[in-house]
Amino acid sequence: MRVFDRAVVRVLPAVPRSIVRRVAGRYIAGSTLDDARRVVSELNAGGIRATVDVLGEEISRPDEAQAIARAYHEALAAIETDGLDANVSIKLTGFGLKVDAALCRRLVRELVSDAAAKGIFVRIDMEDSSTTDDTLDLYRALRDEGHEGVGIVLQAALKRTQGDIDALAPLRPSVRICKGIYLEPASIAFQGFDEVRRNFVVCLDALLEAGCRVGIATHDEWLIEQALERVSGLDESRYEMQMLLGVRAARGRELVAAGHPLRVYVPYGEQWYEYSLRRLQENPKVAGYVASDLLRRIVPRRSA
Numbered sequence: 247m248r249v250f251d252r253a254v255v256r257v258l259p260a261v262p263r264s265i266v267r268r269v270a271g272r273y274i275a276g277s278t279l280d281d282a283r284r285v286v287s288e289l290n291a292g293g294i295r296a297t298v299d300v301l302g303e304e305i306s307r308p309d310e311a312q313a314i315a316r317a318y319h320e321a322l323a324a325i326e327t328d329g330l331d332a333n334v335s336i337k338l339t340g341f342g343l344k345v346d347a348a349l350c351r352r353l354v355r356e357l358v359s360d361a362a363a364k365g366i367f368v369r370i371d372m373e374d375s376s377t378t379d380d381t382l383d384l385y386r387a388l389r390d391e392g393h394e395g396v397g398i399v400l401q402a403a404l405k406r407t408q409g410d411i412d413a414l415a416p417l418r419p420s421v422r423i424c425k426g427i428y429l430e431p432a433s434i435a436f437q438g439f440d441e442v443r444r445n446f447v448v449c450l451d452a453l454l455e456a457g458c459r460v461g462i463a464t465h466d467e468w469l470i471e472q473a474l475e476r477v478s479g480l481d482e483s484r485y486e487m488q489m490l491l492g493v494r495a496a497r498g499r500e501l502v503a504a505g506h507p508l509r510v511y512v513p514y515g516e517q518w519y520e521y522s523l524r525r526l527q528e529n530p531k532v533a534g535y536v537a538s539d540l541l542r543r544i545v546p547r548r549s550a
C-alpha cells in the first residue's frame with residue numbers, strides 16, 4: 247500500500263459514518279433481511295451461491311447474543327421460504343462467546359438443529375486467535391453429537407493451521423480456507439505476504455489430500471490460479487470458490503462461466519459500520535474512494 251493509502255486507512259475511523267456507508271455500500275446487502283433476500287436471489291439468478299452473515303460481532307450483553315441468534319433463525323426461514331441457494335455463516339462472539347460461553351454453545355446448537363431440519367448448512371467463521379480453540383472445540387462437539395451440516399474456517403496466516411488440519415482430518419471436515427483477517431503476533435502467525443500465500447497453498451493441498459470439502463476463499467489472483475490447478479477435474483461436491491460481496495465480482499462471474507462453483511459472502515444488518523471499516527482497510531484503492539467521496543462533498547456539483 248502506498249504511503250498516502252496507509253495514511254487514509256489510519257484516519258478512516260475519523261471519517262463520517264455517512265461517507266463510510268456510501269463508500270462501503272457495495273460490501274453489504276443492506277440493513278434488513280429483505281435486503282439480503284434480494285441480493286441473494288440476484289446472485290442465485292447468476293448461478294452464484296451465497297452465505298448469509300448477520301452483522302453483529304460487537305456485542306456485550308446476553309440479550310444481544312439472543313437477538314443475533316433470532317435474526318439467524320429468521321434468515322434460515324427466509325432461505326427456506328424463498329428457496330434460496332444459500333447457507334449461513336456465524337461468528338461465535340456474536341452468539342456471546344466472550345459474554346457467556348454456555349449461552350453461546352446453547353444458541354449455536356439450537357441454530358444448527360433448526361438449520362439441519364431445513365437442510366441448510368452452517369459455517370462457523372474463524373475470528374481472532376483468542377477464539378480458535380473454543381471454535382474448534384465447539385465444532386468437534388457438534389460433530390460428535392451427529393451434526394454433519396456444519397463447517398469451520400481455518401486461517402493460512404496462523405502457524406498452527408497445518409497441525410489443526412492433521413488433527414481434524416479424521417472428521418473429514420468441511421473447511422473454508424482463507425488468509426485470515428486479524429492482526430496476530432509473529433510468535434503465532436506468519437507476517438509476510440508471501441509466507442501467508444505459501445501456507446495457504448500447503449493447507450489447501452493438505453485439505454484436498456484429506457478428502458475434505460474445501461471452500462477456497464480468496465480474491466488473490468495468484469492463489470485463485472494455484473487453486474484452479476489443484477481442483478481441475480475434481481467433482482463439484484469437493485470444492486467451491488468463495489468471495490466477499492462487492493470484491494472482484496467480475497472475476498467471480500468468470501469463474502462461474504468457466505464451470506466453477508462460487509459462493510459469495512453476503513453480510514447484512516444494522517451493525518454494518520465495523521464490517522465496512524474492515525473491508526475498506528484491506529482495500530488497496532481505499533484512499534482514492536474515500537478521497538473522491540470527500541471531494542464530492544466538499545466541492546459542490548455544478549448544475550449543467
Ligand SMILES: Cc1cc2nc3c(=O)[nH]c(=O)nc-3n(C[C@H](O)[C@H](O)[C@H](O)COP(=O)(O)OP(=O)(O)OC[C@H]3O[C@@H](n4cnc5c(N)ncnc54)[C@H](O)[C@@H]3O)c2cc1C
Pocket residue numbers: 370371372373399401422424425426427428463464465466467469488489490492493494510511525526528529530
Ligand atoms: C468468503 C470469505 C470468507 C471469509 N471468512 C473469514 C473468516 O472466517 N475469518 C477470517 O479471518 N477471514 C475471513 N475472510 C477474509 C480473508 O481472511 C482475507 O482477509 C480476505 O479475503 C483478503 O485476502 P485475499 O486472499 O482476498 O487476498 P488479498 O491479497 O487481500 O486481496 C487480493 C486482491 O483482491 C482485491 N481485494 C481484496 N480485498 C478487497 C476489498 N476489500 N475491496 C476491493 N478489493 C479487494 C484486491 O484486488 C487485492 O489486491 C474471508 C474471506 C472470504 C472471501
